[in-house]
Amino acid sequence: MSPGPRISRRQFLRRTLLGGLLLGAGAVVGRHLTGYQLDPGLATRLRVLSPKEYLVLMAVCRRLLAPDEAGAPAPDEIGVGLNVDRYLGELDPSLVGQLQALLHLVEHGSSLRGRFTRLSPEAQDEILATWESSRLDVRRQGFQALKTLAVLGYYDDPRTFALLGYPGPLLPLER
């Protein structure tokens, strides 16, 4: 259980050769790029994440939570992004800032082939697998932070309890 990411932008600048350049460029370019369209109804429900950050998070979650067989609820159906956003609202702002930096890095600094959200699922999986087993501690840390948030947003939901064979809380869910 390690939901709070501890990757700091400064650490990345120091530790990865290209990461700093990509992150810096990504931050500048990212502000001026459009193409992050989010349903306005959904956008207004976000407490912490920007629409762009939400879209990057969901792109990551769709791969991390890719179903093993038909019938498993999709992350979008569960509302993983909103669940994570709600959780982030409980965190210290400095931790949230680190996660936001991580999402920007994933989007603009994880592949020379383009933005993460525009890559094929296979290419996205390749990046995540690289991060998961990277020799750089900070990349493995970033991967685990994203994975834990994805799991938090997905597996604490009555619709996924059945997938685990878990009966859920004894108390009424609406409590």
Add this chain to the structure above:
Amino acid sequence: MIRSAQELREDTTLTADLVVVGSGAGGGMLLRDAALAGLRVIALEEGGHHRPATFTQRERDMLPRLFQDAGGRQTVDGAITVLQGRGVGGSTVHNTNLCKRAPDRVLEEWAERFGLADWRPARLADDFAAVEALLHVSDIDPGQVNRNNELLLRGMKRLGWRGGLLRHNRRGCIGSGFCELGCAYDAKENVPKVLLPEALAHGAELFTECRAERVLVEAGRAVGVMARALRQGQPGPTLTIRARAVALAGSAVGSAALARASGLPDPHDLVGRNLHIHPAAAVAGLFDEPVEGYVGIPQSVECTELIDWEPGSPRRIWIVPAFAHPVGLVAMMPGFGAAHMRLARRYRYLAVLAAMLHDESAGEVRVTRAGRPELHYRLNEADRSALGRGMQACGQLLFAAGAREVMVPLTRPLVARTESELAPLATHPYRPLDPLLSAVHPMGTLPMAASPEHGVTDGRGAWHGLPGLYVADGSLFPTSLGGPPQITIYTAGRRVARSILEDLRHA
């Protein structure tokens, strides 16, 4: 009276005999004993006052309410998740109620190495007994042992390993299994249920939702604490408590961070160092029949085969069951995507054991410019080796109990079908996050020692060289404990209360 500091509209100053920072096991006991003795006591708590009637048994609700950083506190390298309590009662609200006295050999070591003669087992026995009576500590009924714990018992029996049933402080337990998310049935005999009502009935006051920012020192004496109300995480008015005595009881992380932020006297550069946390690695066994480790008391059995508490011994692993609710367990499973989901579907059939390290490695609590604690901690070579052996032993126990497969959550997962396939674990080249580790027992950052060269505090919990300041939590332990610390922390609170009463009487 319990008040939220959020109600404060302007900077406020109050006076008391004693101000206690933190309301966990140590602070709660100190608050109660001091109030019963007639002192005017005010306690400050960073988190909220959460009542059992509001507990939902869901991780996404309860992690933010009951844990520091919403359950996400980690060492700075992200390698170890450190679960710590936040809110009235601290970790006593969500711990698994294990009640063990500090091991005799550890206490003897404290006496021999640190001059803490008053902490020898015989000198502590009466205090331990009083604490256990107060908290209704009892043997766990064999009928309450769940399947995950039964499997550990079975494994130990087949291997001929040492261990057995634990003791706990629960009454009225219905075996819901949600201990670590707070007990909605109020069966924990903890600070909010047992100690706080007595303290409040004797005039103690508790302010919630305020963060202590600085210990006030005047003319070479601690004279109070300046705290700040928190409004939805944002700083509000200050709350200053001026008092004849000040006690830090905000955990080995919080107390050390406050001490550092306050620039308290530290002539030997000891404050915040000597951080021990009992890092633990989980190992899962897949069984043919459902285990349903989420039902019943999560931890009722221990294996002590690999721990002897001798200083310098390689036998430093304490093994207990470690089943968790879905998020906690599934996040630890290796991989992602479809392969990860296939593992998750085995949730009901898994038994999980944890190898908890009686650690020699020592880390450090630092403070960021924004005032947040940072935990720096790396395992030394000997501890890595012990942990590898511990994971291997967990696998042996699971196989002996009948597991079909044993899974170790390394980055490249180890899935063993025979005991011999566990052998690589003993020499696995540990690196941060491989495997993921967790810890629930930070301690040692303001350690006791008779000499100020070796300890921040003396054996009475008083700060060396700063009259009026005391420590009453796990920060006091000069070494790792090698077992669940709550009873020893409660006992420390009781003893520090006695020190304060004695000193104030003579002041």
